[in-house]
Amino acid sequence: MIKNIFTVDVTNEIIGRINNLQPTTQRQWGTMDVAQMLAHCNVPYAYTFEPEKFKKPNFFMKLIMKNFVKKIVTSPKPYKQNEQTAPAFVISNERDFEHEKSILIANINKAQQLGSTHFEGKENFSFGKMTAEEWNTMYYKHLDHHLRQFNV
Numbered sequence: 229m230i231k232n233i234f235t236v237d238v239t240n241e242i243i244g245r246i247n248n249l250q251p252t253t254q255r256q257w258g259t260m261d262v263a264q265m266l267a268h269c270n271v272p273y274a275y276t277f278e279p280e281k282f283k284k285p286n287f288f289m290k291l292i293m294k295n296f297v298k299k300i301v302t303s304p305k306p307y308k309q310n311e312q313t314a315p316a317f318v319i320s321n322e323r324d325f326e327h328e329k330s331i332l333i334a335n336i337n338k339a340q341q342l343g344s345t346h347f348e349g350k351e352n353f354s355f356g357k358m359t360a361e362e363w364n365t366m367y368y369k370h371l372d373h374h375l376r377q378f379n380v
């Protein structure tokens with residue numbers, strides 16, 4: 229079951245898990261270090277809150293994203309370990325742990341404060357219009373996957 233990231237309790241739980249991370253926390257799988265993972269988790273929020281910073285996918289790519297990738301991202305089925313990451317989400321350069329952590333916490337809080345009503349029917353950069361439930365699943369499932377990756 230996917231928890232509701234738009235509630236204060238779940239937001240606080242996720243932020244508590246993030247606050248258990250340290251710059252030296254080791255991953256259980258994958259290649260990103262903890263700071264890169266935090267930066268990676270900020271990408272969906274950047275696409276949501278700052279879409280003007282990104283090049284929109286062309287018609288063909290948006291069709292693929294909407295008809296195939298969206299189902300994976302918004303289904304309650306957990307991500308598998310070591311699944312391939314979309315190129316736009318790959319973080320390979322060094323990142324500042326505290327900076328990425330503070331941005332992620334601010335993004336999570338912003339989404340929670342806007343609430344599910346704000347996200348109902350909201351256009352997603354890659355997937356088109358989504359329900360609040362789909363937004364919730366996308367955000368929570370991604371965060372939970374990566375926090376489990378770092379054992380928090």
